[in-house]
Amino acid sequence: MSAYTKLACALCLAAATVAGPSFAQDAQGAHISIELNALEPIEGACRISFLVQNGHPTDIEQAVYEAVLFDTEGRVDRLTLFDFGALPSARPRVRQFTLTGLACAGLGRLLVNGAETCTGDGIPAAACTDGLELRSRTDVEVLG
Template structure:
């Protein structure tokens, strides 16, 4: 089925996302999406779970993002790197990070400050940043 009208393109993109396929011809183009999916307190740490999808036609061999964690008062708590590892093309992946010394309840915002590493055969230099889509299912705002 071919998508022609903007409404039909949006419908096809939604169907592709539901089926686990990245929409190849959306208005935004190929991009990476990162969703803050869950926060889980673990003893003296916070486990942060992300749902990540590489919407490019080519695998990303390694994606490392610099993140800034803010407390609920808006102060910087820490700057850290999240290594999402390999991101196969058009496949969702869940990545979890245990942040020691962080109470999940004290996390107010998360800023994706930039990309530290983005490698892969034939991927554009800006593959991990151009059109980066950020979302949150938690009560924590994600910025980029």
């Protein structure tokens, strides 16, 4: 490897190190990620826990998503709204919702239909849906 090539590699490595997370965010694009993290059966209900991350450079004052819950047979059980509240920029938040009359074992899929509300200073309404990243740490599939 020539001295010039070594210098070029060192400069590229230094630039990547300095750019760090902001470079990664620019390459990936600002978005919201929602992870279905846990399901907990409680008396006559199911507690659903989500891990949410706002990847936008500014805070979101309120994010409300419309969701459709399907049973294990693929039938619609209910439509509901999940109000995730305020989502500070670049900080993970856990939000829990208790759904009465729902058995956790009977939940097969969760479909995020879209954002009912998405507000914040300088935040366009589409900020909560463009590039929305969905995943699950449970056996329940999450779609969007």
